[in-house]
Amino acid sequence: MRFDEFQEFRRRQLGAAPPLLDAAETNLYRALAPMRPEAPAGTHTVYRCDLARAWLRRFELPQEWSRHAMVCRGVRHGLGVVFRWLRTVQARLWLPGDVYPVYFDLARAAGLAPASYPTLPAPALPTSPADDRPEYLLLANPSKPLGRYLSEAECDAVISWLRESPHRHLLIDSVYELGAPFAAGTRRLLDTGRAVLLHSVTKGWLWPQTFGVVLLGPAQAELAEAFRADPPTPDQLRLADRLLTGHGDLPRLVVDELAARAERLFTRLPDEVLGAIPAETRTCPGNYFFPVGIPAQTLHREYGVLAVPVGVFGESRWPGSVLTSLADAFGPTAADEAESGPR
Structure with a gap:
C-alpha cells in the first residue's frame, strides 16, 4: 500500500465505528506546528x-x-x-x-x-x-x-x-x-x-x-x-x-514533547501490544516510530489500534507494522482534557 493510499484508508477508518486508537499519524510538522519558529523578517546577508x-x-x-x-x-x-x-x-x-x-x-x-x-x-x-x-x-x-x-x-x-x-x-x-x-x-x-x-x-x-x-x-x-x-x-x-x-534549544524541546507523546501512546496500548515493541525504540530520544511484530490487520481487528502497514515505508517481507505517537490523542491538549475530566 502506497503512502497516499494509506492516508485515504486511514481517513475512512477513523470516521467509522467503533472508534480506533489512531497510532498512524506520520506528519511531524502538523503534530508539532505550534512549536515551529516563525521565519525572520529582515533582509540582512547571511553567508x-x-x-x-x-x-x-x-x-x-x-x-x-x-x-x-x-x-x-x-x-x-x-x-x-x-x-x-x-x-x-x-x-x-x-x-x-x-x-x-x-x-x-x-x-x-x-x-x-x-x-x-x-x-x-x-x-x-x-x-x-x-x-x-x-x-x-x-x-x-x-x-x-x-x-x-x-x-x-x-x-x-x-x-x-x-x-x-x-x-x-x-x-x-x-x-x-x-x-x-x-x-x-x-x-x-x-x-x-x-x-x-x-x-x-x-x-x-x-x-x-x-x-x-x-x-x-x-x-x-x-x-x-x-x-x-x-x-x-x-x-x-x-x-x-x-x-x-x-532557537538552538528547540531540538531538545522537540525531544521532550515527543517523549511525552510516546508515554501517552504507551498508556493507551493493550499490554500485549506494548510488550511487542522493542525496548530500545521506547527509550530512543526523539523517537515517534515504534515497530511492532504484529500485522496491522491484527492490530485493527483484535485490539482496535490503527497502525501503519510496513509496506507504506517500502518493500518489506517483515510481517509487522509500525505505531506512531503523533496523533492529536497523544498531544498536550488531549492530555490536559483527560486530566481535568468532564465539565
Missing part, C-alpha cells in the same frame, strides 16, 4: 561559510572541516546532488528498502538503478561481492521506522563491509538526529574517512526542505562545486541563521 561553521560548532565537529561542509536545502536536495554525481562515476548504490520511498524516487530521477537491503526487524547489510566500481551504502542513523540508533554490533558490521573494498563508501542520513553531538555510532562511521553525512533543520527545527549540510569525505571533494552552484536562497539562509543561533 554559507558562517552557517557551516555554526553547524560544526553545534555538533562538536572540527572547524577545519568547514571546507567539506556543503550548505544545501536539506537532505532531499543533498541526496539529489550526490546521486547525480554517483551516476557520472557509474557507482553502485544500495538503499534501505523499507525506510523512505523518496530515496528511490531521487535515485531513479538521477539515472541510477539502486539495489535495496532490509532494515526491519533489524538491518541486514548486502552480501554481494565488491568489484572495481564505486559502491555506496545509504543508511539512516537513527533509522526510521526502525525507531532507534544502530547498535555497536551493527556499526561493527558496517565497518567490516567498508573494509572489504577500498571502493566502498557510506551515505549517512542523520535527519532524525535531534541531539548534539552526533551519536557515538555516527562518529565511528565518520572516523572511517569513507562516509558522507547529511543533516538538516527538518526534524529538530520543524522546517523541511529549507537548510541542511552535507559533510563530504575525501573521495567526494569534486562534489563541492556542484553544491556551491546550487545554494539555498537568501531567505532560506536567513531562516537557517535564525534557527541555529536564536
